[in-house]
Amino acid sequence: MxxxxxxxxxxxxxxxxxxxxxxxxxxxxxxxxxxxxxxxxxxxxxxxxxxxxxxxxxxxxxxxxxxxxxxxxxxxxxxxxxxxxxxxxxxxxxxxNKDRIASNLGRFIEVNFLAPEPVRAKLQQVDFAQMVADWLTDRARSDELSRFVGRIAPQALTAVEGSGVGDFVTRRLVDQLDKIKIAPLAADMLGAITADRRHQRLLDEILVMLGGFLRDEAALDALRDKIRDELPSLARFFRADAYLLKKIVASASTLITEVNAAPDHPLRAEFDQFVEKFISELRTSAEYEMRADKLKRDLLARPELKTLATSFWESLRVFIEQDINENDSVVRRHLTDMFVEVGRQLAAEPRIRAEMNEGFVVALSSFVEVQKSGVAAFIGDQVRSWxxxxxxxxxxxxxxxxxxxxxxxxxxxxxxxxxxxxxxxxxxxxx
Incomplete structure (x- = not known):
């Protein structure tokens, strides 16, 4: 003793x-x-x-x-x-009886303290999501988190490049793009543009271009030569080409001026009808769909697409590596702002926090349930080692x-x- x-x-x-x-x-x-x-x-x-x-x-x-x-x-x-x-x-x-006490103590804790019901009840008392929100809204902590993410991001991108994940993502992206119907998608996009008559701006640009053509001497000379070649010899003798060109230019200029001045000009209505008909045919025509799909497949089959994807990963990694080491890092600043904003939004959304907390409870209680035998064995081993x-x-x-x-x-x-x-x-x- x-x-x-x-x-x-x-x-x-x-x-x-x-x-x-x-x-x-x-x-x-x-x-x-x-x-x-x-x-x-x-x-x-x-x-x-x-x-x-x-x-x-x-x-x-x-x-x-x-x-x-x-x-x-x-x-x-x-x-x-x-x-x-x-x-x-x-x-x-x-x-x-140290060994028996150790085993019984571990078993007692496993059965009475790590049972599913008390573990879930205790975990449900903790607002894990609020803790995450409070942690993220602290700008100093979010800044440290952004520094950490910035340090591992280039390594992650390098790992992606070396593991073939980049090629896998590229192939998956190409496969998904190949499934997209281009003609209906283009029709929908044009339909959104024409919904508030924004396509009329295209007509305005065409009219501006035509007006510039009519004022271009070289273009007019070329048009005059074309008219002369089409006229009979007698008409060319009386210089009918100059007269016709003058009339054509005058009529076209008048028409352009009228269309520009009148939002409800008949030509604009005809342009509306033309665009609507084109969109309808683009959406329903088998020929348009076939042509669009051929264009899409030709584009996706080009080797430059793979090169572009590889270049994208490399450029992204180089940019992050260079930027993250700067004192005023753009990536780090935006990451910090994003983390802080996520924390604020999370703090203001009780429903999302409740769902997150339920997820935490399920995950942690499952983890405890799987590991509790190991915890009991660990406690027993620790007591035996004392x-x-x-x-x-x-x-x-x-x-x-x-x-x-x-x-x-x-x-x-x-x-x-x-x-x-x-x-x-x-x-x-x-x-």
């Missing part, structure tokens, strides 16, 4: 452990003193009970109290060590003082029992 005490004292105790140890020693001293007092009272009462017969009752109480206190002392000591160092069976119970002297001292420091009160109770109950038996003996067997 002395060796155990020396080994236990070898480790420097924490301040709170010193207080517990001092209280335990005081309680032990008081309990031992009370036991010695009971023995002394018993001896004194026995010595003088011939002269004072009533002392027999005191002697009976003190004798039984001493026996009860001694028995409880033995029981308390037997929990932690062998009483007086004697190899008495069923003593040093805690050291002798130094037995330290383990015994730890338990004794925390519950030993309460156990000493068992000795007081043993002396009191034993004394009262001895007194009752002595009184019964006098009443029943004394004449």
């Amino acid at each position: 002395a060796d155990h005490e020396a080994l236990a004292d070898a480790r420097e105790l924490l301040p709170e452990e010193r207080l517990k140890q001092a209280a335990l020693r005081r309680t032990k001293a008081i309990a031992t003193g009370a036991l010695v007092l009971c023995v002394a009272v018993f001896l004194a009462a026995r010595a003088f009970q011939t002269n004072w017969p009533m002392l027999s009752y005191v002697a009976a109480f003190a004798e039984a109290a001493a026996i009860g206190g001694l028995a409880d002392w033995y029981a308390v000591v037997a929990l932690f060590r062998r009483p007086l160092g004697l190899p008495i069976p069923h003593t040093a119970i805690i050291p002798a 130094d037995i002297v330290q383990l015994t001292r730890l338990i004794e420091l925390n519950i030993g003082r309460d156990l000493q009160y068992i000795r007081f109770n043993g002396m009191l109950i034993g004394g009262l029992a001895g007194l009752v038996l002595h009184i019964a003996d006098r009443l029943l067997f004394t004449n």
